[in-house]
Amino acid sequence: MRSIKDELKNGKILLSDGGWGTYLYAKGLQMGDCPELWNETHRNDVLEIAKTYIDAGADMIETNSFGGSKIKLAQYNLEDRTYELNKFAAEISREAAGVTKFVVGSVGPTGKFLMTGEVTEEELYESFKIQIEGLRDGGVDAICIETFYDTHEAVIAINATKENSDLEIITTFTFDKASDGSYNTMMGVKPAQMAETLSNAGVDIIGTNCGNGFEGMIEIVNEIRSVNSNLPLLVHANAGLPIDVDGTLVYPDSPERMAELTPQLIEAGANIIGGCCGTSPDHIRAIRTVIDKL
Numbered sequence: 001m002r003s004i005k006d007e008l009k010n011g012k013i014l015l016s017d018g019g020w021g022t023y024l025y026a027k028g029l030q031m032g033d034c035p036e037l038w039n040e041t042h043r044n045d046v047l048e049i050a051k052t053y054i055d056a057g058a059d060m061i062e063t064n065s066f067g068g069s070k071i072k073l074a075q076y077n078l079e080d081r082t083y084e085l086n087k088f089a090a091e092i093s094r095e096a097a098g099v100t101k102f103v104v105g106s107v108g109p110t111g112k113f114l115m116t117g118e119v120t121e122e123e124l125y126e127s128f129k130i131q132i133e134g135l136r137d138g139g140v141d142a143i144c145i146e147t148f149y150d151t152h153e154a155v156i157a158i159n160a161t162k163e164n165s166d167l168e169i170i171t172t173f174t175f176d177k178a179s180d181g182s183y184n185t186m187m188g189v190k191p192a193q194m195a196e197t198l199s200n201a202g203v204d205i206i207g208t209n210c211g212n213g214f215e216g217m218i219e220i221v222n223e224i225r226s227v228n229s230n231l232p233l234l235v236h237a238n239a240g241l242p243i244d245v246d247g248t249l250v251y252p253d254s255p256e257r258m259a260e261l262t263p264q265l266i267e268a269g270a271n272i273i274g275g276c277c278g279t280s281p282d283h284i285r286a287i288r289t290v291i292d293k294l
């Protein structure tokens with residue numbers, strides 16, 4: 001079986017895809033719609049997003065399953081369809097990626113908090129397990145547990161993946177910059193703490209996504225690399241921090257800006273680079289050009 005980790009040996013840099021959420025809204029998804037239901041009702045639109053990222057030069061693409069945990073789907077009364085909606089997500093991205101590019105199953109947090117007692121460990125495990133089984137059976141190469149903020153919930157998702165598949169595991173947290181310049185998740189986890197916890201949990205690839213543009217990501221990667229130099233590191237950055245322009249959120253970093261910062265991000269220690277909110281196929285294409293020149 002092909003592995004992303006093996007591809008990264010010898011210092012190769014891999015290019016991931018760009019944002020899915022913002023792209024789905026651009027294609028007509030409305031606030032309050034379930035994005036994962038589109039894997040059935042708007043299959044061609046989802047396939048087109050996946051194909052566009054492959055055409056832009058991505059070595060790997062994600063799946064339209066970020067909110068595909070059973071707990072998240074229950075918000076739309078779709079919890080009984082968890083397995084199949086995730087399987088569809090994986091099949092769509094596989095169709096776009098063919099056999100030569102990697103498909104990475106996206107798994108986002110449930111939005112429920114263990115700390116407050118609104119969900120139990122068992123419920124979280126079950127919620128992730130069904131999602132991962134769907135992604136696994138739909139043909140993903142790896143699972144990306146992403147946009148997490150709580151180490152406890154992340155470890156449950158990691159264990160659900162390990163115990164129900166042989167898939168490679170990527171896990172990325174989202175950090176915000178505090179006024180003192182430090183980076184923390186909304187639960188107060190720092191990049192170095194994340195690296196230690198995830199390394200102990202046995203993930204294959206660590207990293208960070210969302211919440212920052214490349215400039216912030218370079219600082220976060222430096223912090224992670226100061227405590228962990230052995231695990232490959234993935235960065236899915238936003239196209240900068242959104243600015244409110246007449247009531248609309250605008251992501252300021254152009255493809256050229258992200259391309260310009262790519263060498264610094266690699267220098268800091270990132271091995272896989274891609275985009276999150278606000279990034280488009282144009283951003284991915286621009287980063288591809290830089291990676292190919294290195």
Ligand SMILES: [Zn+2]
Pocket residue numbers: 209210211238276277
């Ligand atoms: Zn994002």
